[in-house]
Amino acid sequence: MMGKDMSICSMHFSPTGTTEKIVKKIADTLKDKFEKQDITNIDFTNIKNRQTGQSFSSDNLVVFGVPVIAGRVPNVLLKYLNNVKGNGALAVCVVVYGNRNYDDALIESRDILTDNGFRVIAAGAFIGEHSFSKILAKERPDDEDMSVVKNFSDQIYDKISKGNFDDVKVKGSNPYRDYYRPKDKSGNFVDIRKVAPKTNENCIDCKICAEACPMGSIDFKDVAVLNGICIKCCACIKKCPTEAKYFDDMDYLNHKYELEVQFIKRKEAEIFI
């Protein structure tokens, strides 16, 4: 291990790109420090890539990242993650959250990787612009975040170079807390799972939204039609060049507004090594 045969992989689920940015920076920094030619990128956002399963070996170092969804690992990924086998590979576990909280997402992600045969040697919770919002954690990860990411990568390199593959301890509770649930103005829980994006007359039928939807739910023939579930990842909204996609559900909009007001204070990344 860690000889010339070691290869570095990055693996991410990242509908709006913040997780991807962090995971790739870590993998790239490690590639340079270990003087490797290239890295393998596995984009789990793409439904086809999730369906094939992945098998690693003890010669691999995998940087794995997901966004925090309702305080946990995105539950739509769980069945696919069962088919990702570590076989002794080293792993770095990353979660990215929108400045509310990562709750038990990091520990859950670490546990999934460990149960699947990875040796998780480092972990970090980072902040990315909130999927729902253009102002909450706006444009993060920013330069300050990326220098923390770089420093984290340097520490991972040092740990591996010393031959220290100890499992990492992370923050979070097990049994995991329930999925975080939004509330209405009166404090009652609301269920936004069935809420779906709408399409306005700005749509130029470029199909970017259909390509971006990680659930493959937007109909290619008529992008205003939804053929499957919506996880509210907002890839279709944030990637649309003409602002044609939007949500108008009042519970959703109220939740978004509350998040923007309550969690305005900047949070910082936490790393565990």
Ligand SMILES: Cc1cc2nc3c(=O)[nH]c(=O)nc-3n(C[C@H](O)[C@H](O)[C@H](O)COP(=O)(O)O)c2cc1C
């Ligand atoms: C349905 C949903 C639930 C989310 N839940 C949380 C949460 O519990 N805590 C939080 O801080 N951010 C939460 N977020 C925000 C994302 O974790 C954050 O914006 C992340 O940077 C998105 O990653 P991506 O750019 O890789 O898609 C949620 C986003 C979505 C779409």
